[in-house]
Amino acid sequence: MRSIFRRSLLVSGLGFLTLTAHAQTTAKTDSVNIRKIYDEALLHGQSYENLRYLTGRIGGRLSGSPQAQLAVDWGKVTMEKLGLDRVYLQEVMVPHWVRGAKEKGEIKPAKGKGISMNICALGGSVGTGGKLRAGVVEVKTWAELAALPADKVKGKFVFFNRPMNPVHIETGKAYGEAGDQRRNGAVEAARRGAAGALVRSLSLAHDDFPHTGAMRYDEAVTKVPAAALSTNGADELSQLLKADPGLTFELEMSCETLPEVKSYNVVGEIKGSKYPGEIIAVGGHLDSWDLAQGAHDDGTGCVQSMEVLRLLRATGLKPERTVRAVLFMNEENGVRGGTRYAELARAANEKHLAAMESDGGGFTPRGFNIEAPAATVQRIQQWQPLLRPYFSGLFSAGHAGTDIGPLKDQANALIGYDCDSQRYFDIHHTAADTFDKVNRRELELGGASMASLIYLLSKYGL
């Protein structure tokens, strides 16, 4: 299916010199048009004010929540104001997990007063059904857990305390390496008969914020509650355990999973002037964890994706291929929106030239990660020089994104917007993921670099 879109600029009836002159003119035009996109973004960008509304007026918007529905309504209205060719919703059923009113953790030393801990339930966890008090056994690896005698685990909290590795320059790599504790901690602890799981927050910062995030159960294994400790809290618990291995932990969480809820992806599009059947999708996820405002995760990706359409409109750069912004629902705990989008595209026999995602925060751009055959990656890399003046010219092969992942077999290329990653995991899935952490210029520059690559894709195809 991919080959039908391949058109090489180099395969041409023109002679070499003519082609070179033509290529030069083309590069000049592209350079001028990309400058127009950046000027518009830096002078009149609307991402930042859109994000202020989404984060400040709607706030955290976990799938199934009333705020998620408000966000859908807001996304639709905001796109309708852009004067697009089409704005519509895609219905999708989503999980509905709620945190509930009670969320408390306390270390109970063998002697002396309890020590209150900042904790939060991991997303999808069962509640504790009142207070759950148990001993604690600390592990750093799955091998350590496997090696523990049964009586050391049974009825205890397994405390997963492997830190993210700070030596990785890409923080995402450290996140990837440590994330198995959060996702699988509860089920693996329960398999050994544990009462629950306490997980060190996935963060490279040393602070008091617990980080939530998705975890999973296995229907064949008892569901035990799972909570995150802040990095400081995890260090403290580890320290206390050394001196007082008999301490207990008291956890109380009233979170629960309610019946699924009908929700929506929000879609807006500009029809391609020459090849309307060739689609370039660009999106972020509209849902966010409930602890904060979902600013960098992923309000920024949503407002940038809508801004791509606005920038193309405002600069008068009519795309030859169809450009579609998608606000995906339920990336955080199910990827139902991304899955549904791909299903509907397949059912409608839609042809995706490319799908782009912004879900690494709204930080200073670096470039893009491209998931495609090597030849396609190289073809896209030819455009690097056009983005280098904007410090956005680093196009690498790599994982593109979660919401566009289900399109893998339907798109010539999946493209992840890549930006500076140093601060992202400090605030990711915490109460600190708020609007004030987003810098206006960094955000608008990101939208401009996304729009620039999409302009090129829409002009030249793949």
Next chain:
Amino acid sequence: MRSIFRRSLLVSGLGFLTLTAHAQTTAKTDSVNIRKIYDEALLHGQSYENLRYLTGRIGGRLSGSPQAQLAVDWGKVTMEKLGLDRVYLQEVMVPHWVRGAKEKGEIKPAKGKGISMNICALGGSVGTGGKLRAGVVEVKTWAELAALPADKVKGKFVFFNRPMNPVHIETGKAYGEAGDQRRNGAVEAARRGAAGALVRSLSLAHDDFPHTGAMRYDEAVTKVPAAALSTNGADELSQLLKADPGLTFELEMSCETLPEVKSYNVVGEIKGSKYPGEIIAVGGHLDSWDLAQGAHDDGTGCVQSMEVLRLLRATGLKPERTVRAVLFMNEENGVRGGTRYAELARAANEKHLAAMESDGGGFTPRGFNIEAPAATVQRIQQWQPLLRPYFSGLFSAGHAGTDIGPLKDQANALIGYDCDSQRYFDIHHTAADTFDKVNRRELELGGASMASLIYLLSKYGL
């Protein structure tokens, strides 16, 4: 003087193949050693905790202030703890301007109540001697000022309201273009008989922080007071002037210039194991404006420069050339420390292989700006591939820094540490330049990239 240090790796008695094999082994060793530097910085970096102390315990430290002296003492003690070969002070006389207790601005409309404005004196301004109330005339360019009839300027405040241009990707370029208003506004206004100057803050953010910074007088022209308005305040004043051109502005500032004070550069060095007479200096400026803590400007440059020495020590990478960290005094309002350093180096007949400066904030590294003959720039650019895995491989020709500027004729290369510039001018010279704006990883990565290039310089020379 430069040529004596030139040694080309390519001019060698070895045959091509041998050289290539040698070069490969060398590149491998360098790559491993640079990885060691980064590991040490990311696992055990001390910049962040040093900065916490400098900003939190000492705070703003304008030249001549008691805090500046505390910072000198701190710098010396901190370097002494590193076990260097030599730590010493360089005496230098510095200006001593003080803000004083009174600093108020108010718009007085023709009718109705006064509107209080966030203002601050520009550094070096004379005071108002009580309240100074006058009409306001707004200009955006020097040509507009020159074209005004004398009676429109005489006895008024000239309001310089040309914003920084947001379309520049490099914020420093926008700063450079707008900075003439702050530096020369008062003297040019006074030349036309004005009573004072009000200057729009040099910032790309829209907020309520006034930005201070250096301004100058001409001894032949009456010294009139100069204050900065926040960007929001400047917009408001401009708007009000349109409706009410007869409004007045009341300014009260008790700032003054006191007699010069003895102060110091703080210097620490590791002697080169093979070529101790060839010096690589690396520095930031120890003084800062008084409104805040001087975190990004330039506490970060100071702690990074000291960290370069610590990283070389901790990794056991004994430099073949002498590496010297310099905490320069008085960059902000006089560059006396930088000037003095170069004078003393010349007097002692010291040979500077290179001088590096970090004074663009402690943000995510990009690379370096190199001020040197083209051949030297190219030679340094050969090392780009070694820093690219750390996103610090962008080595460009460009302005290197203010404090090392006086070394221009004495060093083979001046090198400016280059980092992401998007947020810098939001907080530059304001009360918002505080420790919490600095990200630990971004800061430590910067020190590591500086240390890596210095390791290469110390090994290969220039």
